[in-house]
Amino acid sequence: MYSSKVMEHFRHPRNIGEIKNADGIGEAGNVICGDILKIYIKVGKAEGKEIIEDIKFQTMGCAAAIASSSMITELAKGKTLEEAMKIKKDDIAEALEGLPPIKMHCSNLAAEALHNAIEYYYKKKKSPKM
């Protein structure tokens, strides 16, 4: 059912856990399907641009949700925030060598959680009290 890449990330998920004092936290999830994803980012600077210096995830979900979360942390790490905002579900699915059609929403959730984390960071920057 799953590609070997999905299974590999499911077996050995990268960047698990939470970041204390994270700059951005993003959640995505769906009670009906039962997947809940949480992504934490630490923002740093490189060549004058804001980049994702560190990223971690926590996921309750199926193998596709866990692998998608793991993959997006790999894809986003070191990227500028602008670049990271452009990561779409298809990029994740492609990097995972495909997802079953019924599981495509899992990659969508991962992208959503990351984008939410970045937006959270932007908002926090505007109103630091948040």
Added chain:
Amino acid sequence: MRRIYLDNAASTKVAKEVIEEMLPYFSEKFGNASGLHSYGVEARESVEKARELILKKLNGKDYKLIFTSGGTESNNFAIKGIAFANKNKGKHIITTKIEHDCILNTCKWLEREGFEITYLNVDKDGFINLEELENEIREDTILVSIIHGNNEIGTIQPIREIGKICRERKVYFHTDACQSFTKVPIDLEKDCIDLITLNSHKIFGPKGVGALVIRNGVKITPLLHGGGHEFGYRSGTENVPGIVGFAKAVEIMNEEKVEYMRKLRDMLIEGILKIENTRLNGPKENRLCNNTNFSFKYIEGESLVLYLDEKGIAASTGSACASHKLEPSHVLLAIGLKPDEAHGSLRLTTGIYNTVDEIKYAIEVVKEGVEKLRKISPLVR
């Protein structure tokens, strides 16, 4: 890699004795049971012997056993067959919320054909309420269909009480006994059963064969018309090797085997409930001898099943993520689980070929898997 099969409610390994019994019917005794020649006669004799043996197990003296292709066909035949043959009397059918999909989807199809279906509630352990059943039976009720042993949570319904109510109210009673047959005693006469669905591959027999047993005098329309096989109730050349294997499987099942599966089941329950934040779904008493079903908080069932598979253990889940519909199991929702509890469910079902050692290993691996998945779960505090 070591492989441990704990999905015996889905299907079972065919017993060696069963295979041996079947083999000649592929090569030497391959005749069509309708043939007039010696090939036909030996096939016919074997089919009739099988029929007799299975009926005897059920104390079905005044019943006809119709061989079918399995549980799904038998259930379709029972529900549609009764509906079509009795629609002049009424168009109301009663069933439960925890039936197998082949009953539920047949009922939904009948709803579109103008029938009215009542789906009985179940309590937290999966038992129906007999009073509710009595209250729901109406003038135009033609059939009550209630699963005997539930395939997901193992609940064994009080079929004798149900049967008596139906007999008294003059409504046909059908029960789907795919999971319970040979594991729970069934007496067709005393249990007041009008129709019962049986199948072979859940009891160490071959796939592709089952039966619908019908009390003589019950009005039912066949699904398959043709050459008039099976007393005109189910046309199509008999699956002789399958039928012979099915009967052998019934013959060799005994109380000792049932007790053995129960012992392994209880080991699983005891070992796995030691994991924190775990619940047993389904009843403690009146539970199928081979069924366990757990919910683990904070994790999702599909990933647990895949983790177990990686370690060689075959299991199943009622999680939405493992279903084609992305909805959690209707059975777990019917017993009152919240969607997030239903997502974290795991079903392990024992069989006669499992060993105590396998069960011990499985308990350890389940513990590891739950721990590993909880470690990455955002819900664990």
